[in-house]
Amino acid sequence: MSEVEFIEVLSNEEIDLIEEAASHVPDRPSAAIEALQIVQEKRGWISDQSIGAIARLLGMSAAELDSIATFYNLIFRQPVGRHVVMVCDSVSCYVMGCDNLRVAVEDSIGVKPGETTADDRFTLLPIVCLGACDRAPAMMIDDQLFGPVKADDLPGILEQFE
């Protein structure tokens, strides 16, 4: 692909937001994580094409950007469902029964951690401590935090996310 095609993968809005982020750091590659977040916010995940386009825009190699993208667990290099369900599996939630909660979530939506429902509604992921240990066991769906969550609460919580 030519240089022009790489850049054309990104929308003008995405490019503007990335340029804005790059203006807050001393050099363009330093905005790599912000750029990945901006594109993921719009598209749900980071495709190989997006990696190439962002790398071009920031003046770095695609391989280098991919090494960064794959390091961070909140950057998704595979498609995810419309909603990402994260069940905390760290120590406070373990004490308060997060394994039972995770099993209840698996049963409710019918997938295991790392999988996406057939209708693309939910992706289930494990997550480390959400910093809501006084509300253990805790879980997060997209940008909303829930806790303490009992198995009985799940239907009411999940139905808020179509």
Place this chain on the structure above:
Amino acid sequence: MSVELKPLTGRIDDVGGLVSLEAYREAGGYEAARRALTEMTPGEVQEIVKEANLRGRGGAGFPTGVKWSFVPDVEGRKYLVCNGDEMEPGTFKDRYLLEYDPHLLVEGMLIASYAIGADQAYVFLRGEYHEPYRQLDAAIRAAREAGLLGDGIFGTSYALSLDIHRSGGRYICGEETALLNALEGKRANPRTKPPFPPASGAWGRPTIVNNIETLCNVPGILSHGAEWYQDLGIGEDSGTKLYGVSGRVNNPGLWELPIGTTIREIIEVHAGGMMEGYRLRGILPGGASTDFLVEEHLDLPMDYGSIQAAGSRMGTGTMILMDDSVCPVGISLNLQHFFAQESCGFCTPCREGLPWLEQVLADIEAGRGEPGDLELLDKNAAFIGAPGNTFCLHATGAIEPLQSALKYFREDFEEHLATGRCKYRDVMPVQESAG
């Protein structure tokens, strides 16, 4: 006035929720910053913080004013970076400050930036902290509009730009040099030290990294003085501390108390004691990477020196309680799974050793343990965690709860080996191994 007894959270109590810019200023907010910028030299600000004996609240406890004084007097850009990664399992204190009183952090950062001569500051905020981000972002915008950030603050020639970096995840970002790499848009591998960040930090420039709670202590010290701050603490240490309790207690939560309050008071008075039918067996005093303490330690003051003398660390001051329904092998497996997963993979003992420890624990928990496993864990934990074998202290932190569990709960490990089963299993399901 509650702010004089509880400088971190008193305002939140008075307002009964989120402290707006108006409410913050009405309670005297930003006056400490005004005094610092208009009446004091940066050196004088450093001096009062040093005299107050404010120590880092992120876990390490390094004297903040001393750290600031390491910034060399050189021309060019310097940075203040606030460590808002708060990923230590069991820790939920900085979240509270951001969600309810974000201007306290903005003012603390303004004063700290002035004290070290930084004209650019960043808050490194963990990615999952959406509500804290919304509140902090709104506070920074409001402060900018009010002329409290930007050029010519309080009519002086001092200018400060404050931006938020939202993390892409990973526990290792809380390690200050890994955090700086992440801030620079790189993989969060820790850097070799020296050089330490005050000499060469973000983008190779002098940089101070301070925790959120640490910086939130600064405005109060400037307002009320070093002596007032020293008197807030009960023992050797100065100030108040945000203490938290999670686990099977009646009232899990967070309280601002004089630093040096005993573990017993925090658990029994503030957290309401253990839930009926459960007995306390172990305490991780300051997050997942601190050594277990047990019942005999209940009357220790929660301060840096006392907890260290008992073989653990105060860490973040937010304790996790293990009750008698929790399997010590299971909780150790949970902890090692976390540390193995969160190793950045840079150093071999940590990358290879922690998953190996996890696997041995998984075998013991699943009834597949072999004679000699505990001695193997003892020996290899000591090697993996020895400072100097790895760039940073991730592996060192990882083995602290393991070594102390092997010490205090050894009979549970031995029983697993002897019987090939876990007697807790009917109440606590086994954590599946990552394999």
